[in-house]
Amino acid sequence: MENLRMEEVLKKYFGYSSFRPSQKDIILQILRGRDSLVVMATGSGKSLCYQIPPLISGKTAVVISPLLSLMQDQVMSLKQRGIKAEYVGSTQMDQTVISSAECGHFNILYMTPEKATSVSSKFWSNLQKVGISLLAVDEAHCISEWGHDFRREYKQLHNLRGFLINIPFVGLTATATEKVRRDIIQSLKMKDPYVAIGSFDRPNLFYGVKHFDRGDSFVEELVREITKHVANAGSTIIYCTTVKDTEQIFESLRAAGVQAGIYHGQMTAKARQDSHRSFIRDELLVMVATVAFGMGIDKPNIRCVIHYGCPKSLESYYQESGRCGRDGISSVCWLYFTRSDFAKGHFYLEESQSKTHREAVMQSLMAAQRYCSLATCRRKSLLEYFGEQVSFTNCGNCDTCTSSNKARERDMSEEAFLLLTCIQSCGSRWGLNMPIDVLRGSRSRKILDKNYDKLQLYGLGKKHSSNWWKALGDQLIVHGYLVENVSDIYRTVRVSSSGLEFLRASSTAYHPPLLLIVTSEMADEEEESAHCKVQGDFQNLASEEYKEFSETEAKLYQMLLGLRERLARSTGTAPYAVCGDQTIKNMAKIRPSTKARLANMDGVNQHLVAMYGDEFLLHIGRLSSELDLPRDGEALTVQIVSTRKVPSNSERKLAPAKFSAWKMWMEDCHTLTEIANFPGRAAPLKEATVAEYILEAAREGFSISWSRFFKETDCQFEILLEIQSAVAKVGSTERLKPIKEELPEHVSYMHIKAYLTMQKLGVSLDEIKGHEESCKPEECILGTSSGGANVCGSKHTRIEESEVEDTHPSKSLKSGTGEDNTMLEATESRILELLQNQNGVSLPMIMDHFKGSTKEQVVNLLNFLEGEFLLYKRNDLYSIM
Numbered sequence: 001m002e003n004l005r006m007e008e009v010l011k012k013y014f015g016y017s018s019f020r021p022s023q024k025d026i027i028l029q030i031l032r033g034r035d036s037l038v039v040m041a042t043g044s045g046k047s048l049c050y051q052i053p054p055l056i057s058g059k060t061a062v063v064i065s066p067l068l069s070l071m072q073d074q075v076m077s078l079k080q081r082g083i084k085a086e087y088v089g090s091t092q093m094d095q096t097v098i099s100s101a102e103c104g105h106f107n108i109l110y111m112t113p114e115k116a117t118s119v120s121s122k123f124w125s126n127l128q129k130v131g132i133s134l135l136a137v138d139e140a141h142c143i144s145e146w147g148h149d150f151r152r153e154y155k156q157l158h159n160l161r162g163f164l165i166n167i168p169f170v171g172l173t174a175t176a177t178e179k180v181r182r183d184i185i186q187s188l189k190m191k192d193p194y195v196a197i198g199s200f201d202r203p204n205l206f207y208g209v210k211h212f213d214r215g216d217s218f219v220e221e222l223v224r225e226i227t228k229h230v231a232n233a234g235s236t237i238i239y240c241t242t243v244k245d246t247e248q249i250f251e252s253l254r255a256a257g258v259q260a261g262i263y264h265g266q267m268t269a270k271a272r273q274d275s276h277r278s279f280i281r282d283e284l285l286v287m288v289a290t291v292a293f294g295m296g297i298d299k300p301n302i303r304c305v306i307h308y309g310c311p312k313s314l315e316s317y318y319q320e321s322g323r324c325g326r327d328g329i330s331s332v333c334w335l336y337f338t339r340s341d342f343a344k345g346h347f348y349l350e351e352s353q354s355k356t357h358r359e360a361v362m363q364s365l366m367a368a369q370r371y372c373s374l375a376t377c378r379r380k381s382l383l384e385y386f387g388e389q390v391s392f393t394n395c396g397n398c399d400t401c402t403s404s405n406k407a408r409e410r411d412m413s414e415e416a417f418l419l420l421t422c423i424q425s426c427g428s429r430w431g432l433n434m435p436i437d438v439l440r441g442s443r444s445r446k447i448l449d450k451n452y453d454k455l456q457l458y459g460l461g462k463k464h465s466s467n468w469w470k471a472l473g474d475q476l477i478v479h480g481y482l483v484e485n486v487s488d489i490y491r492t493v494r495v496s497s498s499g500l501e502f503l504r505a506s507s508t509a510y511h512p513p514l515l516l517i518v519t520s521e522m523a524d525e526e527e528e529s530a531h532c533k534v535q536g537d538f539q540n541l542a543s544e545e546y547k548e549f550s551e552t553e554a555k556l557y558q559m560l561l562g563l564r565e566r567l568a569r570s571t572g573t574a575p576y577a578v579c580g581d582q583t584i585k586n587m588a589k590i591r592p593s594t595k596a597r598l599a600n601m602d603g604v605n606q607h608l609v610a611m612y613g614d615e616f617l618l619h620i621g622r623l624s625s626e627l628d629l630p631r632d633g634e635a636l637t638v639q640i641v642s643t644r645k646v647p648s649n650s651e652r653k654l655a656p657a658k659f660s661a662w663k664m665w666m667e668d669c670h671t672l673t674e675i676a677n678f679p680g681r682a683a684p685l686k687e688a689t690v691a692e693y694i695l696e697a698a699r700e701g702f703s704i705s706w707s708r709f710f711k712e713t714d715c716q717f718e719i720l721l722e723i724q725s726a727v728a729k730v731g732s733t734e735r736l737k738p739i740k741e742e743l744p745e746h747v748s749y750m751h752i753k754a755y756l757t758m759q760k761l762g763v764s765l766d767e768i769k770g771h772e773e774s775c776k777p778e779e780c781i782l783g784t785s786s787g788g789a790n791v792c793g794s795k796h797t798r799i800e801e802s803e804v805e806d807t808h809p810s811k812s813l814k815s816g817t818g819e820d821n822t823m824l825e826a827t828e829s830r831i832l833e834l835l836q837n838q839n840g841v842s843l844p845m846i847m848d849h850f851k852g853s854t855k856e857q858v859v860n861l862l863n864f865l866e867g868e869f870l871l872y873k874r875n876d877l878y879s880i881m
C-alpha cells in the first residue's frame, strides 16, 4: 500500500512515473521512522527522499539547509508543484510563517541551522503535537570538520533530538568520505541508521580539461565561443579563482552583448541576491562567479560549467561542476588551467591552520593537479578519487576518451630517463622545479650554490620548455614512476621502485620504450603556435539540445520555451519551476491534444495541468498547425534520467543475439523456454543462457520485468531474501562461489546473478515484493498468456482485448456496489468506484465491466478523469490517484 501511495504522490506532485534507483528504499525507511544517511551524487534526486514522506503521512517535514537563497528557490519550486512549503530565516518577511508552521500548516518547512537551534521549545512541542514526519539535514557534510564546507552551527543540530522524540533524522549530502559519513552519524546521534550510498557518477556530464595562457587573448577567444553558442545552449556558469578574473570576463561578455551576470564575495548582499535571482529566472544567460556562487544553486537546467583556472581541490571541482545538468540532460564541464594555478597552495591556507591541515590542503591541490594532467579517462579518475570501484577505462564522454589518444602516443623513454636521473642526482629533496631547472641549464643562484651546474645532466633538457617537463613529471607520477610527497606546504618528488627498475634497465645508449601520451599541454608547448584553444569546446551544447528533433520540432521547442518563460514571469517564478526542460522537450515531441495526454506525460504534475494546462494546450495546438506538425505523437522513451540518455542498441554494447533475445522476451512476450527452443535456430539454446542474455540486457540499461523474470526462473521472494543474507554474510560480491556455498542446493548461480544485477541497478526487494503481491493469481489480469507474459511490471506487454476475455472469461471486476454489470453504463463516479482498491486495471477490463457504454465513451471518461488527476495510467493500467 505504501508503495502504491508513493507512486501516486510522485506522479501527482512531481509528474514522474517512476522512482530513481534507491529513492524508494530510502523513502520507505524514513516512513518507518528510521534515521537515514543519504550519500548520492548531485542531481541524483536526494531531495525527493525527504519531500515525499510528508506528502504521504500528512505531517510536516522540517529541512535544515545552509543557505537562504537555496531555501527560497526550493520553496518556490515546491509551491509550483502545489506543495505547501515555506522557510524561516532572516529574509522571511511574513511574520505569520512561524505560527502557521507550528499548527502543521506546511508540508515542508525549511530552516537555517541557526533558526532551528534557537527557536523556542514551545514551537517544537506544538509542531510535534500536530505531527512531524522527519528532520532532514541537507548538505550534511557541513557537520564535519573533515568536510570541505564545515559550518559550526551544524554541530549543534543534535540538540534538536531533545525536542523531536522518535522523529527520524535524515542526513543528505553529495560528497562525503567515510570519515565525514561517520562524523554525520555521530554528530546527529543517529541510531542504527539506514545508509544509502549511490554512485558519484554523473553520466550526462562531459568532462574536459585544457591548458591555457592567462591573458586578454584567451578571454577574447572564450567570449567569442560563448557568444556563438550561448543563445541556443542554455545557462552557463564561469567559475573564476579571483574577483579580478571574474570582473574581467564579466566586462568582456557584457561588451560582446551577452546577457551576463556577476557574483562574488565583495559584492553587497543585495547585489548578489539580484544577480542570483536573475540567473535562475533565465534573465541572465551566463553567470561569472567565484566559488561564493556554489552550493546555493538549485537551477536544474545549467548546461555548461566552465572553470577559468583550476579549483583548489577535486571535491570543490566535483561540487562546482556538479551544478551542471542536474535535470539529467547532456551538459558540458570544461576546466581551463595554467601551471601557476598549482603553485597557489599558500593562497588557500590560513595562518591558524595546523600542519596536518596544511598538508591536507596541499594534498587536495595535488589531486586537482593530477586530474588536470591526466591522459586517461577523467571520469574514471574522478570516481576513483571518491573511492568508487570503476570497471571501465573509457567512459566515452570526456575529452581524453573522445580524442584519439593512440595517435598522440610517443616513446618518451629518453626524456623520462633524463628527468628521473636528474631527480636522483639532486638528492630527491626537491619538487619538480629544481631538477627541471637543472635540465634546462638555469643559472639561478640556488643551482650554482648547490653545484648542480656541474652535474652531467645539466642543460641536457633545453629543447623542451619548463611546462613541458612539468607535464611529463605529472604523467610519471600518475603512472607510478615518481612519488610525490608533501611535508607541511613543501612538495618533494622521488623515484619510485618502478622508476628505479626503469633506470636499471636503461643505459646511456638504450632505454626500454616508454609510451606516453603527448597531452594537450605538451602539444601546445611544442607547437608554440597561437591557435584558438577554445574553438569547438561548446559546439555540442547547441547540437545536443536539438539532437532528437526535426527542424520544425526544434522551432516548436523554442517557442514552448518562450511560452514557459512568459508563464513563469506572469506568476513571478522561474521557468524551470513551471516544468523542466525535458518536459518541454516531450511536449514538443508528443504535442498532446488533451489534458489527459498532457497529464500522462513524464514530468507533468497535477499543478502544472491545473495552472498552465490550458495555455500549453492552446499554444501547442496553434503552433503545431502553423508548423504543420501532427498531434499526439509517440511518447519519448527518453525520461528525465540520471543515467546517460537511453540509447538505442547501436549505442549499447549488447550483442545482436542478446538484443534479439531481450526483444523476444520483453516486447514479443515469448517465454525463456520458447526463446531457447525457437524454431529456426541451428541448435536450441539452454534456457539458462537466454536468462543470462536477459540479465545482460538489464545491465546494459534495457528495461525488464523483474517479477516475470523471477517467476519464469522459479525464484520465489524467499530465495531472494536468502541470497540477500548470504551476500551480507560473505561481505563481498566479487566471487559467486562463496555466496553459493552459503545457500541451499536449489538456489542456482542464475538466481544469484539475477539478484546481484538487480542490486546493481538499484531495484529494491520491496519493489519485487510489491509486484509479487500485486500478482496474486486472482488479481492477475493475464496470468501467463500464450506468450507467457505477466502484465505486472512489464511496460511492453501488449494487452489485447481478446486475450483478456480468452484467458479469464469468468474474471470480471466486481464493483463495490455489487451492481449487475450486464448493461451497466460508465460514469465518472462508477469508474472511480471500480478502480478503488485495485492495483491497476486495463482498458479492456473496464470496458468489459461497463457493457452499456461504447469504447469511445469509456475512453473519453478515462481521459477526463486522468486530466483531472483523479486517476493515472501506468503501463497501460489505470489506477486511482
Ligand SMILES: Nc1ncnc2c1ncn2[C@@H]1O[C@H](COP(=O)(O)OP(=O)(O)OP(=O)(O)O)[C@@H](O)[C@H]1O
Pocket (backbone or CB within 6 Å): 016, 017, 018, 019, 020, 023, 040, 041, 042, 043, 044, 045, 046, 047, 048, 173, 174, 300, 326, 327, 328, 580, 640, 641
Ligand atoms: N524519480 C525521478 N524521476 C525523474 N526526475 C527526477 C526524479 N527524482 C528527481 N528528479 C529530478 O532530478 C533533478 C535533481 O533532483 P534533486 O534536486 O532532488 O537532486 P539532489 O540529489 O538533491 O541534488 P543536489 O545535491 O544538487 O541538491 C530535479 O530536477 C528533480 O526533479
